[in-house]
Amino acid sequence: MVENKNKDQNTEQKILEAAKAVFLERGLDGARMQDIADKAGINKALLHYYFRSKDKLFDVIFLEAAARFLPQLGELFGSDLPLFEKIEKFVHTYIDLLQENPHLPLFVLNEMQKVDGKAFFEKLWKGKKPAVHILAKQIDQAVKEGLIRPIRPVHLLLNIVSMSIFPFVARPIVKMGWGVDDTQFRGLMEERKKVVVQFVLDSIRK
Amino acid sequence: MVENKNKDQNTEQKILEAAKAVFLERGLDGARMQDIADKAGINKALLHYYFRSKDKLFDVIFLEAAARFLPQLGELFGSDLPLFEKIEKFVHTYIDLLQENPHLPLFVLNEMQKVDGKAFFEKLWKGKKPAVHILAKQIDQAVKEGLIRPIRPVHLLLNIVSMSIFPFVARPIVKMGWGVDDTQFRGLMEERKKVVVQFVLDSIRK
DNA sequence: GTCTATAACAGGATAGAC
DNA sequence: GTCTATCCTGTTATAGAC
Numbered sequence: 142m143v144e145n146k147n148k149d150q151n152t153e154q155k156i157l158e159a160a161k162a163v164f165l166e167r168g169l170d171g172a173r174m175q176d177i178a179d180k181a182g183i184n185k186a187l188l189h190y191y192f193r194s195k196d197k198l199f200d201v202i203f204l205e206a207a208a209r210f211l212p213q214l215g216e217l218f219g220s221d222l223p224l225f226e227k228i229e230k231f232v233h234t235y236i237d238l239l240q241e242n243p244h245l246p247l248f249v250l251n252e253m254q255k256v257d258g259k260a261f262f263e264k265l266w267k268g269k270k271p272a273v274h275i276l277a278k279q280i281d282q283a284v285k286e287g288l289i290r291p292i293r294p295v296h297l298l299l300n301i302v303s304m305s306i307f308p309f310v311a312r313p314i315v316k317m318g319w320g321v322d323d324t325q326f327r328g329l330m331e332e333r334k335k336v337v338v339q340f341v342l343d344s345i346r347k
Numbered sequence: 348m349v350e351n352k353n354k355d356q357n358t359e360q361k362i363l364e365a366a367k368a369v370f371l372e373r374g375l376d377g378a379r380m381q382d383i384a385d386k387a388g389i390n391k392a393l394l395h396y397y398f399r400s401k402d403k404l405f406d407v408i409f410l411e412a413a414a415r416f417l418p419q420l421g422e423l424f425g426s427d428l429p430l431f432e433k434i435e436k437f438v439h440t441y442i443d444l445l446q447e448n449p450h451l452p453l454f455v456l457n458e459m460q461k462v463d464g465k466a467f468f469e470k471l472w473k474g475k476k477p478a479v480h481i482l483a484k485q486i487d488q489a490v491k492e493g494l495i496r497p498i499r500p501v502h503l504l505l506n507i508v509s510m511s512i513f514p515f516v517a518r519p520i521v522k523m524g525w526g527v528d529d530t531q532f533r534g535l536m537e538e539r540k541k542v543v544v545q546f547v548l549d550s551i552r553k
Numbered sequence: 554g555t556c557t558a559t560a561a562c563a564g565g566a567t568a569g570a571c
Numbered sequence: 572g573t574c575t576a577t578c579c580t581g582t583t584a585t586a587g588a589c
Binding site for chain 1: 554555556557558
């Protein structure tokens with residue numbers, strides 16, 4: 142249980158990678174254990190040997206995906222950067238993340254809806270819930286100081302997050318509606334790093 | 348085939364309503380014919396009598412949902428309203444739509460990813476593809492006239508659409524992250540109608 | 554740990570009576 | 572048109588040999 146960790150690690154790692162790929166693309170209901178086994182280069186029985194059941198395996202993947210997608214930002218929100226820099230850093234970080242993990246947001250959003258108000262969130266941010274209130278205070282403060290136009294923190298935050306994430310979620314529509322291929326789409330998202338930041342600052346800055 | 352339309356209409360209608368509810372909440376893979384039958388107050392066999400197969404039934408629902416979600420805007424994009432009013436109307440229309448159909452966007456986005464570059468879009472906008480290029484021209488024009496700050500039409504459009512739709516897609520996260528219940532969420536989205544329009548105008552207007 | 558073979562079951566689809 | 576009963580395929584899960 143300690144000695145053979147290398148062997149385990151290898152297979153277990155292969156399974157996790159395969160499962161991640163399949164689940165993220167097809168979702169819990171759409172994924173097939175057979176596909177995961179194939180992609181991992183093993184057989185179904187071994188999946189159960191390692192993870193007992195499909196649901197158990199899914200939980201591992203989902204939790205990790207959600208953790209990547211969501212509270213990575215806790216630190217950023219809570220940091221003591223000036224507001225404008227915080228916004229810039231947020232947008233860049235998030236768009237970079239999604240460039241590398243295009244299926245991430247839709248997967249998480251989708252599966253999250255099925256569990257909804259569950260105690261799932263507790264498990265997700267164990268104790269250290271994203272410090273969204275710190276950012277909120279910072280925004281309120283900036284308004285009070287007359288540094289930015291009046292806006293409720295929720296809305297400003299929602300705006301920034303929306304503009305950063307949504308295009309990836311709507312990828313097929315963007316591609317069809319605007320007639321771009323994958324490469325062009327990538328370029329477009331790259332552009333957005335600057336565009337979104339500029340857009341936000343233009344809006345809130347007096 | 349003409350005489351008994353009333354009877355048919357009733358059952359068929361019940362089925363369609365039930366199917367819509369179940370499919371929108373669970374997706375194609377997650378939906379169970381049994382659940383649809385139950386919700387419609389009939390039995391499985393009758394579903395097949397009316398719609399032959401699960402896939403066929405799904406196609407009806409999906410196409411209608413996509414049609415509601417997407418190209419309803421064609422008219423708006425193509426209209427001859429001034430830019431600022433067009434933006435305002437768009438945001439209000441869309442948020443109203445989603446207030447009444449909260450599951451719509453995630454459902455469409457999600458299922459759309461599975462078909463992706465398919466000839467599906469052809470079927471969707473039969474001939475009358477949303478007149479997105481008209482809006483694009485209008486934006487370019489406004490930039491050239493110095494009416495608004497320079498911005499590429501794709502990005503402006505993406506920004507507006509993102510801010511209008513994304514919060515509904517991320518509903519569970521918003522609710523948990525900000526600690527609001529359904530009623531408060533509704534109020535928040537209602538607020539956004541004005542907030543988003545204001546935000547956009549503040550950003551682009553010189 | 555890893556495999557093959559098979560059990561166990563869920564869920565979509567059909568037959569046939571009414 | 573609507574129902575009950577049943578079939579049948581695909582998929583998760585387990586048994587047991589190596």
